[in-house]
Amino acid sequence: MTGSRIGTVEPVGYQGRMTLGRKLKAYVALTKPRIIELLLVATVPTMFFAQQGVPDFLLVLNTLIGGALAAGAAGAFNCYIDRNEDRLMRRTAKRPLVTGEVGEREALIFAWVLSVVSVAWLTLGVSVLCGVLGVVAIALYAVFYSIVLKRRTAQNIVWGGIAGCMPVLIGWAAVRGTLEWPAFVLFAFIFLWTPPHYWPLSMKYAEDYSRAGVPMLGAVDTARTVGAQVVLYAWATVICSLLLIPVGDAGWVYGVIALISGGWFTYHCHKLYGLARVGKPTLKQAMYVFHGSIAYITFVFVGVALDPFLGGPIF
Numbered sequence: 091m092t093g094s095r096i097g098t099v100e101p102v103g104y105q106g107r108m109t110l111g112r113k114l115k116a117y118v119a120l121t122k123p124r125i126i127e128l129l130l131v132a133t134v135p136t137m138f139f140a141q142q143g144v145p146d147f148l149l150v151l152n153t154l155i156g157g158a159l160a161a162g163a164a165g166a167f168n169c170y171i172d173r174n175e176d177r178l179m180r181r182t183a184k185r186p187l188v189t190g191e192v193g194e195r196e197a198l199i200f201a202w203v204l205s206v207v208s209v210a211w212l213t214l215g216v217s218v219l220c221g222v223l224g225v226v227a228i229a230l231y232a233v234f235y236s237i238v239l240k241r242r243t244a245q246n247i248v249w250g251g252i253a254g255c256m257p258v259l260i261g262w263a264a265v266r267g268t269l270e271w272p273a274f275v276l277f278a279f280i281f282l283w284t285p286p287h288y289w290p291l292s293m294k295y296a297e298d299y300s301r302a303g304v305p306m307l308g309a310v311d312t313a314r315t316v317g318a319q320v321v322l323y324a325w326a327t328v329i330c331s332l333l334l335i336p337v338g339d340a341g342w343v344y345g346v347i348a349l350i351s352g353g354w355f356t357y358h359c360h361k362l363y364g365l366a367r368v369g370k371p372t373l374k375q376a377m378y379v380f381h382g383s384i385a386y387i388t389f390v391f392v393g394v395a396l397d398p399f400l401g402g403p404i405f
Contacts, residue, residue, distance in 0.1 A: 108191065116191035117200060120169050121162030129161050129256035130154060130259045131388055135395035136261035136276055139338070142398045145265050152215035153264040157257055160207030160224040166201035170194065172240075175302035181295050201232075212260070219263045227256035244307045247292075251284030258375065272338030275330065279390070282327040286320040286359055287383035290376035305335035313372045317363030320379065324359040328352030331390055340394075347393035354377075355386040 102274050133154060137145045167189055171174070173194065176182035192200075205228055213221030235250030255277045262273035285307075292299060292308030293316055299309035331348040334340040362375045383384040 112191065116186040116189075119186050119194060120166040120197055121204070122165035122199060123162075125165060125254075126158050126161045128384065128387075129254065130158060132276070132280065132391050133157055133257045133261040135391040136258045136273070137265050138395045138398055139272065140265035149216065149264055152211065153220065153261060156208050156212035156216060156224060157219065157260055159204050159211060160227055163201050163204035163208055163256075164228045164231035164357070166197060166204060167228070170197045170201060171232065171236040173197075175304060179295070179298035180304040181298050198276045200254070216260075216264045217267060219267070219269075220260050223260045223263060225254055227253055229262070230256070237248075242306060244310050246304075247288045248285050251281055251288075254284060255280040272334060275333045275337050276307045276394070277336075279327060279330045280387070283321055283383065283387055285323045286327065286355075287380065287387075288380040289316050289320055290362065291374040291382075292316075294373050294380075307368050308376075311312045313366040313376075314363070317359075317366040317372070321356070321359045321363045324356045328356055334394070336405050338405065339403040340397050341403050343400040344393040344397040345404055347396075348390050351386050351389035351393075355382055358382050 094258045134150060137150055137153065147384070166348050169185055172182075173185075173187040176185050176188050179356065182188065187194060187197055208228070209221050209224045212224045231250070231253035235253055239246040258276040258280065259269060259273055262276075263269055267275075289307050292306035293313060294308070296306075296309040299306040305318065328348070331352055332345065358375070358379050362372060362379050365372045365375055
C-alpha cells in the first residue's frame with residue numbers, strides 16, 4: 091500500500107497516558123465500526139431472503155464475523171492510505187493515525203492481519219466462494235476506491251461504492267452456495283443508493299475535501315448540480331428496489347415497505363434540489379437526506395428480512 095500524494099504532515103500526537111483500553115479503542119476506530127454496522131444491516135436480511143426462512147445460526151454467525159473482519163480490514167487500509175488527507179480535515183482530525191494513538195506501521199500490520207483472518211474465517215467457516223468475495227471486497231475498497239479513484243474523479247464514490255455492495259453477495263453465497271439474480275438486484279440497489287447517501291454529506295464537508303485535495307462532488311460542483319444528481323440516483327434506487335418483486339418473487343409486505351420508504355426518501359431528495367434551485371441554504375436538508383438515507387436502507391432490508399414470513403409473492 092502507498093500513502094497519499096499530499097505532502098506528509100506531522101501527526102498531532104496523542105496527549106495523555108496511553109492505557110490498554112485507549113489503545114484497543116483506537117484499533118477499533120481504525121476499522122470504521124459505523125460502516126461495519128451499516129454493512130451488516132444488509133447481510134442478515136439477505137441471508138433470510140436467500141433461505142426463505144431462518145438460516146442456520148452458526149452459518150449466520152460465521153458470515154457476520156468474517157464479513158465484519160473483512161470490512162474492518164478495508165477500513166484500516168483506508169485510514170492508512172488517507173492518513174495525510176485526514177490530518178487536513180476537521181471531520182477526520184480524531185482518527186487514530188492523526189492523533190498518534192496508533193502508529194503507521196501498527197495500522198498497516200493490523201490491516202493485513204485482519205485481512206488474512208477474515209478471508210480464512212469466511213473460507214473455512216462459510217465457503218470458498220465467500221472467501222473469494224471477501225478478498226474482492228477488501229481490494230475494491232482499499233485499492234480501487236482509496237488509491238485509484240478517490241483523488242482522481244468526482245465520481246469516486248459511485249464506482250468505489252461497489253465495495254459496499256459486497257456484503258449482500260457474501261450473505262447470499264453463504265446460504266445458496268452460488269450467486270443468483272436476486273442477489274445482484276440487492277447489489278445494484280446498494281450501488282445506486284450510495285451516491286445519494288454520501289454526496290449530501292460531501293456538501294457539508296466541502297471545505298474539508300477541498301483542503302485535502304479530494305474531488306468529492308459536493309466540494310467541486312454547485313449545490314444545484316449535486317441536488318440534481320441526488321434526485322436521479324434516488325429515483326434509480328427506488329426503481330431498483332422494486333425489481334426484487336419480479337426477479338426475486340418478493341411479496342406485498344416488502345413491496346409496500348420499499349415503495350413507502352422510497353417515496354419518502356425521494357421526496358426529501360427533491361426538497362434538497364428545490365432549495366438549491368432557488369438559491370436557499372441547503373446544508374440542513376443535505377444532512378437530513380444523509381441521515382434519511384440510512385433510515386431508508388434500513389427499512390428496505392427490514393422488508394427483505396420479513397418477506398419470507400409475511401405475505402406471498404405478488405407475481
